[in-house]
Amino acid sequence: MAGSSPSPPGDGSPGPDRDPSGLTPAKLREVAVTALIGGGVTALFTVLVEGMRALGTGLTLLTSAVIGLAVAVLLTLGHFSRFLRRLLEPVKRIVARRRAPAAAGTGGPERPPSRRRQRLERAVLKLSAGYVGILFGAAVVMVPWGAVKGGVWLSHRIRPPDCERPLELRVVTAPENVPALRESVALFIRSRLVDGCAPYAISVGVAPSIGELAYALGDNWYRDDVRQEGGEPFRRLYGPRADAWIATSTGEADLVSDEMKAGGATLRIGPTVASDRLVIGMISGRAEDIRERLPLERPGSHSLRDLWTAIRSDSGMSVSYPQPELSTAGLAAVSDLLLLDDAADDAADDVVDREQRGIVAENVSSLLCQFKTATQGAGGENLARSLAVVVPFHSLTDYNNGRFNDPRCPEGASSGRNKLREFSSPGLSRLDYPFVTIDWPNERSGERAAGLGLLRGWLTAHPLFGDGAGAGGRPETGAAVRGLKDLRDAQNEFFDLLPRVDAEIALDVSGSMAAPPRSLLVRLREAFPDVKPVITPRDDLTLSSFSRIGGRTRVRQLQPSVSREEFDQLTKSVIGATGRGSDAPVSDMIMNLNGRAGSPGRALVVMTDGGVFDNERRGESIGGTLARAPHVTDLYVLALGDNGCDRSPPRRGKYRACVETGPDMQQALRHLISSMRGKARR
Amino acid sequence: MSVTRRPRELLRRLDPAQRRWGGAGLVAGLALASVLVSLAGKGAPPSVSSFTGCGGPNRLTVATGADITAGSFRRDLIEEWNRTHTTQVTLVEVADRTDEERAEMAGRARLGSCAYDVFSVDVAWMAEFARSGYIRPYPLDPGEANRYVDNVLEAGQVDGVQYAVPFVTDVPLLFHRRGVPVPTTTEQLWKYAAENGGYSVQLGDYEGGTVNLLEAILSAGGRVTDGERIVVDEKDSGERVRQALSRWHALLERGVLARGSENFSKEDTFSTFRNGFLERGSRNSVEESSLQAFRDDDVAYMRNWPFAFHRLATDRSMYDDRGRLRFGMAALPGAGILGGFNLAISAHSDNPAKARTLIDFLTGHDAQMKLFACSGYPPVLESVYDEYGKDPRTCGQLLAPTAGTGSTAGTGSTAGKGSAAPTDGPASVPAGEDTELTGPMLQDLAAKIHQALLRAESRPQYSYYAAFSEVFRSCARAVVTGDLLAKELDLSRFADALRDARQGRAPEETVRSLAHCGKPEGRQGQ
Known part of the structure; x- marks a missing residue:
């Protein structure tokens, strides 16, 4: 470019600096330019990093590229380079002037710059060149x-591509915590969205009970499946393998960790992500009566003894809690109730007795759901007035808000007198909900660990169940978190106190029980292993099959007496049962069993799809046969399949109950066992 | 002075030291920027994954859903394989719910785990598994490909590449009470259903609801997608979609669609069984409830999958006094959507060749025959339909050591009744006797399934189908149930939300808010 060549040093410049060591404008410019370049690089880097953070990598890089291109073009095309040279010219002139006298060796009016300053000046120029x-x-x-x-x-802004596949994570927790955890996880995922894409897909599932969980974690998340012992080539998981577990309490996590077999997953018990406590809930109308019976104290500070006396002894109410064999909240409740001052014998017995007579539920959600269903039915108001429940406070709040984890529950929030009011006490457990990371053997993933770390951090910063403290007379101090020893002691004591089940199971193995495509026998064998947690060492069960083959009723004993230890043998016998023949009359089966059903006076459980009830011989009736059968004290029916209890006989005499399985055979089997315990107590 | 000469001149004017420094700076700048670029390019935090303890050279693991069909025949097939091969197979049943099944399989595959060699992949997940690299291509030569029913095989293709082969298929059928007219068009179906007690469908908030709603739209000539494209906001298609949903809303209001259909959900309940269909709470049921409603005479017509036939035909209450079935089947008027599961080889399997041999075994003619007759799985091979057309055999006949034909074999309680009458004909099923499906019944069922398969359509193939399905269902269901007026459905926003969802992007508001459907803020459902 013409005319753009630099002028010789000194040419056309303002007069020479009389005092180069002074703070001249040129020096100022020199310092400013150096600072500008240094600061510019730093600022550029900072802007780049911050820009990436704020705007995203793409936009920052595009901006940088545009700026970079512009600078390059300006430097090359001249105007900007001329400006830059002009800016740097005074610096150069000073250096040149200072060098000239030194080079000529002549003394001048100016004092030659010191060597130190010269070195400094050269360094500045070198640095400038380096920066550029x-x-x-x-x-x-x-x-x-x-x-x-x-x-x-x-181009992605114009036509966005598919999101990267999110990392799939699975978190499990007790059923009553699922709604709150799902909401919190959803918020976490939304908080991590990048350009609308979620980096994580986190599903929340229901954790199995303590015993089942210990087995699953010790065996790669497989179910405790007795069928595997026969070498059969199939295994079942508890759904997707869990990456983390929100335990109900640290004691529960310790208990599971303690019961796990070696070589399984490693549990890392982390910080707590929620805090709650057990409360005793009852409908508002009844709560007012109880309050009047309690000593005058600050709400929440009543001893559990006082509450128990007012609720049980004075008001005659039942207190229900989830089955301690299956629910940690239930186990904590038992642990608290068994510690009542004078609970040594009869009161402890009473705790277990009442639990069995009230609602039988596997977990807190199921308990509250059943409570709601029962109170909405005929005579529901009386039931509601006679029943209290021990549940975590947040579950009671969920109940009042109509928020259930179970779609089978009646919809709608509770209002007015149907709302549950809570009574709390320092004698009721605190629950601390630790975040437990599950590390599986043979699998290591940094990405998974990072994701879980972020989730744990989020849940710690945003505790489940909100604040909730101070609501409705909840105690501020005093309540304890039950530890490993407390829970284990409660487990053992509870099993000792449970009424014993002594029963003969008669399995209908007619062809219709094995009809495609959903064989009831297959479904039964799927469900049977899951009954084991509710069987105690003192129970006694035997198993027989019956059907009609060649016009004769055939009853086969499949399994002699078993308790908890040998329960797997009974399950194997169920697995081995195959559908054959037609429906045999129940009366035939009862009389056929007579004399070989073991000890006299046992309960009889008939598991059938209902066809057997249509086949009594002329002049025979099930009731009449039962009356003549001394070995049967009570008859129970587990109704499998679509017919439900429609075909079962009227419930009188020795006939006690019919339990329909519906789609959830496992729950029905557990329910049946618990119902039998309730009857055994009486 | 030319532009090219200027930098040289600038360089010449620098002294050697400055040049050295400038050069060093240049090199440093290059290095610095290169490091920065490589760091920025990585994006995500460094991830280290390692998986050990895989099956080994002679072990295969198949991931699948729970098998609760009669006799669990799928398991028997695996046992048969293990008896006859040195490579031993373990069948891992992940979960009852398909979304959980998908989460486990995709989760392991995403991390590169070698836990599974073969996946049983729902046809709706094919695009996700293929495009994410979780499964390998499964090339077929023409001879192999011709064995399968065409559009059933196509459900294993993604972007023109075969990634899986079908294991079991599914297609909806119309079940009807005997004595009522059998509709051949949707208009006839509405008319007859209104006159005869209603039509039971599944409109719950689950994948089955999506399928029913897609069928409703397709049957009315509307389209939500066209290949990769979302076309719900295009003029003709959009209005047809609106009209179809509006029509279904009206049918639901008038009771032509059975009561409760709008809230059928995945979790069927004990209350269905305890209280009966009409007394049940409004939230429960799926195919199971439709079945119950149909069986209890609450409705005259039912849309359901072939499994329903087995359930009904093995229930003695479904036979009249003369031993004839009280119901029949027909092709579903309008469109039907294809379901089923494919078998695919994991990208991280150490034994792909052996896995393929196993898949060949599971999709072989004999295996498919037995799966159909013994467990009720609709077959995927043309040869099975051909054979059932000519020589139907029951499970008992197939499993008998000297398996013969339907007309000669079949004694004993599990041998079936090969010579019994067809579905609408007499079938001697006296009380107390077994009700195993007869050869003619299976023949009739196979013919109906095959007929329906040939005209069935596939669901859209998107990498994020589940997200697409959820967004689609939220709006379509809202219109049908009356939560959103048909005229309020903002087709443009709906389409945008679907476009985002199919790519894995969440709507700005939560799906429940229905903001993406155009629902006015703060307005409650009707």
């Missing part, structure tokens, strides 16, 4: 890269 070099070097890489990235970003 760095900028050019960076531009060589950054400009094309930024242009490409920016272009890609721009």
Whole structure:
């Protein structure tokens, strides 16, 4: 470019600096330019990093690329380079002037610059050249890269690509915590969205009971499946393998960890992500009566003894809690109730007795759901007035808000007198909900660990169940978290106190029980292993099959006496049963069993799809046969399949109950066992 | 002075030291920028995954859903394989719910785990598994491909590449009471259903609801997608979609669609069994409830999958005094959507060749025959339908050591009744006797399934089908149930939300808010 060549040093410049060591404008410019370049590089880097954070990589790189290109063009095309040279010219002139006298060796009016200053000046110039070099070097890489990235970003803005596959994580917890955990996880995922894409897909599932969980964690998340012992080539998981578990309490996590077999998963018990406590809930109308019976104290500070007396002894109410064999909240409740001052014998017995007579539920959600269903039915108001429940406070709040984890529950929030009111006491357990990370053997993933770390951090910062403290007379101090020893002691004591089940199971193995496509026998064998947690060492069960083959009723004993230890043998016998023949009359089966059903006076459980009840011989009736059969004290029916209890006989005489399985055979089997315990107590 | 000469001149004017520094700076700048670029390019935090303890050279693991069909015949097939091969197979049943099954399989595959060699993949997940690289291509030569029913095989293709082969298929059928007219068009179906006690469908908030709603729209000539494209906001299609949903809302209001259909959900309940269909709470039931409603005479017509036939035909209450079935089947008027599961080989399997041999075994003619007759799985091979057309055999006949034909074999309680009458004909099923499906019944069922398969359509193939399905269902269901007026459905926003969802992007508001459907803020459902 014509006219753009630099002038010789000193040419056309303002007069020479009379005092180069002074703070002249040129020096100022020199310092300013150096600072500008240094600061510019720093600022550029900072802007780049911060920009990436704030705007996203794409937009930042596009901006950088545009700026870089503009700078390159300006430097090359002249106007800007001329400006830059002009800016640097005074610095150069000073250096040249200072060098000239030194080179000539002549003394002049000016004092030659000191060697130190010369070195400094040279260093400044070298650094300046270095800075510019760095900028050019960076531009060589950054400009094309930024242009490409920016272009890609721009094209993605115009036509967005599919999101990256999210990392799938699975968190399990007790059923009553599922709604709150799902909401919190959903918020976590929304908080991590990048351009609308979720980096994580986190599903929340229901954790199995303590015993089942200990087995699953010790065996790669497989179910405790007795069928595997026969070498059969199939296994069942508890759904997707869990990556983390929100335990109900640290004691529960310790208990599971303690019961796990070696070689399984490793549990890392982390910080608590929620805090709650057990409360005793009852409908508002009844709560007012109880309050009047309690000593005058601050709400929440009544001893559990006082509450128990007012609720049980004075008001005659039942207190229900989830089955301690299956629910940690239930186990904590038993642990608290068994510790009542004078609970040594009869009161402890009473705790277990009442639990069995009230609602039988596997977990808190099921308990409250059944409570709601029962109170909405005929005579529901009386039931509601006679029943209290021990549940975590947040579950009671969920109940009042109509928030259930179970779609089978009646919809709608509770209002007025039907709302549950809570009584709390320092004698009722606190629950601390630790975040437990599950590390599976043979699998290591940094991405998974990072994701779980973020989730744990989120849940710690945003506790489940909100604040909730101070509501409705909840005690501020005093309540304890039950530890490993407390829970284990409660487990053992509870099993000792449970009424014993002594029963003969008669399994209908007619062809219709094995009809495709959903064989009831197959479904039964699927469900049977899951009954084991509710069987105690003192129970006594035997198993027979019956059907009609060649016009004769055939009853086969499949399994002699078993208790908890040998329960797997009974399950194997169920697995081995095959459908054959037609429906045999129940009366035939009862009389056929007579004399070989073991000890006299046992309960009889008939598991059938209902067809057997249509086949009594002329003149025979099930009731009449039962009356003549001394070995049967009570008859129970487990109704499998679509017919439900429709075909079962009227419930009188020795006939006690019919339990329909519906789609959930496992729950029905457990329910049946618990119903039998309730009857055994009486 | 030319532009090219200027940098040289600038360089010349620098002294050697400055040049050295400038050069060093240039190199440093290059290095610095390169490091920065490589760091930025990585994006996600460094991830280290390692998986050990895989099956080994002679072990295969198959991941699948729970098998609760009669006799669990799928398991028997695996046992048969293990008896006859040195490579031993373990069948891992992940979960009862398909979404949980998908989460486990995709979760392990996403991390590169070698836990599974073969996946049983729902046809709706094919695009996700294939495009994410979780499964390998499964090339077929023409001879192999011709064995399968065409559109059933196509459900294993993604972007023109075969990634899986069908194991079991599914297609909806119309079940009707005997004595009522059998509709051949949707208009006839509405008319007859209104006159005869209603039509039971599944409109719950689950994948089955999506399928029913897609069928409703397709049957009315509307389209939500066209290949990769979302076309619900295109003029003709959009209005047809609106009209179809509006029509179904009216049918539901008038009781032509059975009571409760609008809230049928995945979790069927004990209350269905305890209280009966009409007394049940409004939230429960799926195919199971439709079945119950149909069986209890609450409705005259039912849309359901072939499994329903087995359930009904093995229930003695479904036979009249003369031993004839009290119901029949027909092709579903309008469109039907294809279901089923494919078998695919994991990208991280150490034994792909052996896995393929296993898949060949499971999709062989004999295996498919037995799966159909013994467990009720609709077959995927043309040869099975051909054979059932000519020589139907029951499970007992197939399993008998000297398996003969339907007309000669079949004694004993599990041998079936090969010579019994067809579905609408007499079938001697006296009380107390077994009700195993007869050869003619299976023949009739196979013919109906095959007929329906040939005209069935597939669901859209998107990598994020589940997200697409959820967004689609939220709006379509809202219109049908009356939560959103048909005229309020903002087709443009709906389409945008679907476009985002199919790519894995969440709507700005939560799906429940229905903001993406155009629902006015703060307005409650009707």
